[in-house]
Structure formats: structure tokens, C-alpha cells
Amino acid sequence: MQKALETDEELLLLFKQNNNQQALATLYLRYSELVYGTCLKYLKDAEAAKDAVMNIYTELLQKLPAQEVHHFKSWLYVVVKNHCLMQLRRSKTATIVEFQPTFMQSADLLHLDDLLDKEAHFKMLEQCMEKLSDEQRMAIQLFYFENKCYNEIAAQTAMEWNKIRSLIQNGRRNLKICMEQHG
Missing domain, CATH: 1.10.10.10 (Winged helix-like DNA-binding domain superfamily/Winged helix DNA-binding domain)
Known part of the structure; x- marks a missing residue:
């Protein structure tokens, strides 16, 4: 019978050494309410928060192998917060602006100006x-x-x-x- 892994450090080590995704899933489930609550706090939308919880798990699969993590809970909180802030930043910068040619100079006109100046x-x-x-x-x-x-x-x-x-x-x-x- 296998001994139950209790500590965050043991689960994290098992994931890092053997790429054991079950260990990471167990560790992530421990803090899933914290992750969801933080996402909800920042994103202010339940569906967006649920999506973020899933995306953050995928992000952990990629980031954790290269990271030196001593306190998983606090490190996870920072990852979650940064993920949410990036989501908010993307949604703000993704505004679509209608193109209005009268507000821009054409390169053709600039070239013509150069020619007229040279002439x-x-x-x-x-x-x-x-x-x-x-x-x-x-x-x-x-x-x-x-x-x-x-x-x-x-x-x-x-x-x-x-x-x-x-x-x-x-x-x-x-x-x-x-x-x-x-x-």
C-alpha cells in the first residue's frame, strides 16, 4: 500500500521528478477554491473565472517544471493574479476602432510631398x-x-x-x- 502524499512539497516534487500529473491535479484541487475565488474577484464574471481556473491549470503544466517553487500556495496565488490581470489587459486592448482614412496620411501622399519638396x-x-x-x-x-x-x-x-x-x-x-x- 502506497503512503498518502500529504504535503504540497511532496506532491510538487513528485510532479517535477516524474511528470506525475495526478500529483499536480491533487495539489491544484487543494487550492481550486482559492484559485476560483481570486479569478472571480478580478474578472467579476463566474464563467470567465471558471475558464481561467482551467487555463491556469494548463499554464501550471508548462511553467512548473522550469520554476523553483518553495511555497506553492503563495506562488500559485501570484500566478493566478497575473493570469487574471493579463486577461483584463487583453480585454481592454482588444477594442476595435473603425478605420477612417481622413485621420491618416497615405504613404503615397508623403512620397509626393517629398518629391515636391525636392523639386x-x-x-x-x-x-x-x-x-x-x-x-x-x-x-x-x-x-x-x-x-x-x-x-x-x-x-x-x-x-x-x-x-x-x-x-x-x-x-x-x-x-x-x-x-x-x-x-
Whole structure:
């Protein structure tokens, strides 16, 4: 005849060592009224509380093997409380909101805004380029728009390398000032 397991610790150990679900069921039944009462207190609905009692047992099957539990009753109470709070949180966040396109910007419109901003920026750049001296405009054009290096520009224009560098630096500074003045 097998000795009756009395303590929570013995039942818990039997479950953990042998995956004995009967031991866990016996232990859980000891506290089923506590579990149900706690669920009812938080969920305020008898059917939801009954469902939670069943779900918590399933949760215990998964959680207990990895947990170090010294006082089953207090640990169980925390599990039950957290389960109920998660249920309440899920029910609050599960509200359905009707989609209203007038409240949201379309990605297509944002892309169009970007294109319009770039186009306006480019037009302003063209206007500022017209305000540069001929030499600065030509040096900027060759360097930035045609991707030529200082040596290539010097060879093409028969200007000295230092003069090209000076034209590009001064042209950039003048472009920046012009662009800042025009927004």
C-alpha cells in the first residue's frame, strides 16, 4: 500500500521528478477554491473565472517544471493574479476602432510631398546657381553635376588647380548663403 502524499512539497516534487500529473491535479484541487475565488474577484464574471481556473491549470503544466517553487500556495496565488490581470489587459486592448482614412496620411501622399519638396529645393538651387559668377557656376557644374575632379576641370578649362579649388569653395559658400536666404 502506497503512503498518502500529504504535503504540497511532496506532491510538487513528485510532479517535477516524474511528470506525475495526478500529483499536480491533487495539489491544484487543494487550492481550486482559492484559485476560483481570486479569478472571480478580478474578472467579476463566474464563467470567465471558471475558464481561467482551467487555463491556469494548463499554464501550471508548462511553467512548473522550469520554476523553483518553495511555497506553492503563495506562488500559485501570484500566478493566478497575473493570469487574471493579463486577461483584463487583453480585454481592454482588444477594442476595435473603425478605420477612417481622413485621420491618416497615405504613404503615397508623403512620397509626393517629398518629391515636391525636392523639386522646390532643386528650383531654388537653379536660381541660386544663376546668381554665381560664370567661373564659379562652371566649376560647380563640372565638379558636382558632371562628377569631374579638380585635375579634369583644370585640364578642360586651362585654369590652375588652386583656382579651381577656390572657385568651388567660394561657389559652395555663395550657394549656401543664397539657399539660406530663400528658405
